[in-house]
Amino acid sequence: MLTINCPDCGRREYTEFRYGGDASKPRPSHAGADQRAWSDYLFLFDNPKGPHREFWQHVFGCRQWLVLERDTATNVAGAAVPARAVASKSQTDTP
Ligand SMILES: [Zn+2]
Numbered sequence: 137m138l139t140i141n142c143p144d145c146g147r148r149e150y151t152e153f154r155y156g157g158d159a160s161k162p163r164p165s166h167a168g169a170d171q172r173a174w175s176d177y178l179f180l181f182d183n184p185k186g187p188h189r190e191f192w193q194h195v196f197g198c199r200q201w202l203v204l205e206r207d208t209a210t211n212v213a214g215a216a217v218p219a220r221a222v223a224s225k226s227q228t229d230t231p
Pocket of ligand 1: 142143144145146194197198199200
């Protein structure tokens with residue numbers, strides 16, 4: 137069974153979490169409000185086999201959003217870090 141190591145709560149079964157999508161795609165800028173870019177971001181997904189970065193929320197725990205490294209072929213989870221720590225590094229909007 138897939139287990140996820142939440143930075144706040146420790147290792148828990150995946151049933152405590154909710155999948156939130158692909159974390160490897162860059163989020164479009166709010167500045168231009170390009171509808172095509174937002175449509176692609178929200179509705180087009182790859183189906184990779186192997187290591188993948190995903191958003192997960194610990195809904196039955198601390199409710200924190202995480203970025204999880206998971207191998208989709210073996211369903212083995214790697215490191216999970218708070219999404220806010222990753223988002224602040226990859227923000228595409230300019231101030
Ligand atoms: Zn947690």
